[in-house]
Structures are given as structure tokens and as C-alpha cells.
Amino acid sequence: MPRPVFGIQVVTIRISDNTRQMPMLPIPAFVALVLGYLALRSFLSGRRPLLVAFLAACAVQSGLVTLVGGYGLDVLRPILPVSATLIPPLAWITFQDALVRRLSPRAMAFHGAAPAFTLFCRVFAPETTDVVVPLVFAGYGIAILAQLRGTSDMPLARLEAERVPAVIWQVLGWALIVSAISDVLIAIAFATGHAGWAGWMITASSSLVLLFVGMLSGSPSAAGAEGPERDAAPDAAAPPRETQQEDVEIVARLEAFLRREPLHLDPNLTLARLARRLHLPEKRLSTAVNRATGNNVSRYINSWRIRHACTLIDAGASVTEAMLDSGFNTKSNFNRAFLRETGMAPSQWRVRAREDAKVTPIAQVGTPP
Structure with a gap:
């Protein structure tokens, strides 16, 4: 050759x-x-x-x-x-x-x-x-x-x-x-x-x-999430008949769980780990979220994260602090999800939050105790 x-x-x-x-x-x-x-x-x-x-x-x-x-x-x-x-x-x-x-x-x-x-x-x-x-x-x-x-x-x-x-x-x-x-x-x-x-x-x-x-x-x-998968629990068997009502109930369970335990703020959260915590098969949880909300699990969890980030920015946190404290490690991922959920960039949201904070004390002048 x-x-x-x-x-x-x-x-x-x-x-x-x-x-x-x-x-x-x-x-x-x-x-x-x-x-x-x-x-x-x-x-x-x-x-x-x-x-x-x-x-x-x-x-x-x-x-x-x-x-x-x-x-x-x-x-x-x-x-x-x-x-x-x-x-x-x-x-x-x-x-x-x-x-x-x-x-x-x-x-x-x-x-x-x-x-x-x-x-x-x-x-x-x-x-x-x-x-x-x-x-x-x-x-x-x-x-x-x-x-x-x-x-x-x-x-x-x-x-x-x-x-x-x-x-x-x-x-x-x-x-x-x-x-x-x-x-x-x-x-x-x-x-x-x-x-x-x-x-x-x-x-x-x-x-x-x-x-x-x-x-x-x-x-x-x-490379996926770093570190071993935690919170392992055996997957439950999928129900023989999957109905719309069951999908809604699963999403309600997920919402109640996230309010009780804000696992969505963990940047290494995966579908596998979330499904184990809810004692559901991964495919069943993914299907329920998709059919009940119209989004996949990633977008659904990131919507929770963005709402949390908005609250932090409104309270005076910087964009970087809000990003890291809301479960994001990558700025590009954070900016993309933030724009999709709010219609504006994080920096624009922060500017608006500052302007609102300046207007609020003026409106309260003369308010009776």
C-alpha cells in the first residue's frame, strides 16, 4: 500500500x-x-x-x-x-x-x-x-x-x-x-x-x-450528570391503562414533590433520579409530563428553575447568582431557557426589576399607616 x-x-x-x-x-x-x-x-x-x-x-x-x-x-x-x-x-x-x-x-x-x-x-x-x-x-x-x-x-x-x-x-x-x-x-x-x-x-x-x-x-x-445516581429506588410497574387523568395525577404528584423538596435546583438532576424519587418508571414519567403539559421533562423542570431565577433577580440577586442558585451550570442553557419562558433576556428582566423597585416606594408615599 x-x-x-x-x-x-x-x-x-x-x-x-x-x-x-x-x-x-x-x-x-x-x-x-x-x-x-x-x-x-x-x-x-x-x-x-x-x-x-x-x-x-x-x-x-x-x-x-x-x-x-x-x-x-x-x-x-x-x-x-x-x-x-x-x-x-x-x-x-x-x-x-x-x-x-x-x-x-x-x-x-x-x-x-x-x-x-x-x-x-x-x-x-x-x-x-x-x-x-x-x-x-x-x-x-x-x-x-x-x-x-x-x-x-x-x-x-x-x-x-x-x-x-x-x-x-x-x-x-x-x-x-x-x-x-x-x-x-x-x-x-x-x-x-x-x-x-x-x-x-x-x-x-x-x-x-x-x-x-x-x-x-x-x-x-x-457527558451527562457527574457523580453516581442517588436516591435509588426500584421502579414501579407502569399501569396497564394510561389515561389522561392518570397523567394529570402524576404531574400533580411531581409538582407537590418539587414544592416540598426543591430537587429542581440541583444542576445534576436527571430524569432517572427524578423518576426514582417518585417511584415511577422513567418512560411513564416522561410520557405523563409530555401529554399533560406539552413539554418534555427537561423543559418542564427548567420552567420551574426560571421561575425561581426570576424571584431571585426581583429580590436583587445578580444574573449569575440567580443562574447558579436555580440549577444551571451553563450560561447559554440558562439564557435560552430564560428567553423561552419570559420572552426577554435575564439582563433585561433585571433592568425591569430595578425600575419597578424605584417606582414602588414613590407610589407608597402618603399611604396611611
């Missing part, structure tokens, strides 16, 4: 008949450094081990591409397809762990079949790896998209973020599919004798896609 065109690029600069050569960092090496930094930062900040492992795998893969394509270490070339097929299963496991459900070690080990089968093909039928690798990437990408399509609420996602985690992982699912398509195009380029095209496609697919996937998965919104 011809060596890809990326590697130590050399820029020739002619100055007064003297020629200098300037080595430049290969694109995959730069990507490996960025992904390694993201993995280290996630590890030091106490993020979930699976997310750290996923970012580290992306960094290692980009590093291997650098060593093979940029520095000519062809002895490592057989490892590339096997190490590449570690990434889609890790993406799926990280997605499940962050937003859907905790996987048992046995369930995680099952997904080791993808790189194991790729290794088998690489040893006994090397020509089949050009088919196996794209199928692994496409299969896991489609699985992520199918999971997101089947539900409006992610049980383990922070309710503060609303649909942002789902959108991020939707993009990541498509990124895996795009990588599979690029692998097919690379194989076609080599088969048709256009190795030069293949080199640039390898640079784009193995580097830019990895960088894109790593940076998105490193987003706080993609």
Missing part, C-alpha cells in the same frame, strides 16, 4: 540563494496532541472513566496514523484497522453511560467483539478489513442515531441541558457514518491507482473526524 501524502511537510524558503527547510507538525500529530489534552483534562476534572478512555483511544489512533503515515513506521500499519475499530464501540458505550443507562462490565465486554473480529480478519483475511472497518463505524453510528430517534428524553442527561446532549451525540453518530464513507472512498482510491487522493482523504478522515468527535464528546453537555 503506498504511503499517504501527509507527514513531515517541508516548506522550501529561498532567501538570497540559500535554501532552508522548515519541518512542520503533521496534521494527525496535532490532532493527537489536542485529543490527548482533552483526555487529560477530563481525567483531572473527575469526568467519567469511559469518556476519558474514549478520548484517549481517539488520541492514540491519531498518534498511530502519525507514526505510520508521517514517520514511515510501517511495522505499525497492521495495527491501524484493529485500533480504529476500538473507537466506535467506545463511542457507543460512552453514549450509553452518559445519557441512557449504566452498562455492566459484561455488557461492555460484548462490544470487544468488533476489534477482536477485525484482528481475526487482519491475520487470516487482510483483504476483508476494507469492508469490516467501515461496517463497524457505520453500524455503531446508526445504532446511536436509532437510540436518539426512539426517545425524547435521555434518562441520565442533566435536565438543565435539554436537547443539547442529544444533538451532540446525533452529530457524533453522523461523524462515525461519515468516517465509514471516507474509508470506502479511500479503498476505492487505492484500488483505482489514485494513491495521492487517498493520502489527503486519510488525513481528513483519520484526523479531522477524530478531532471533531473528540472535541464534541469532551463537551460538558455530552
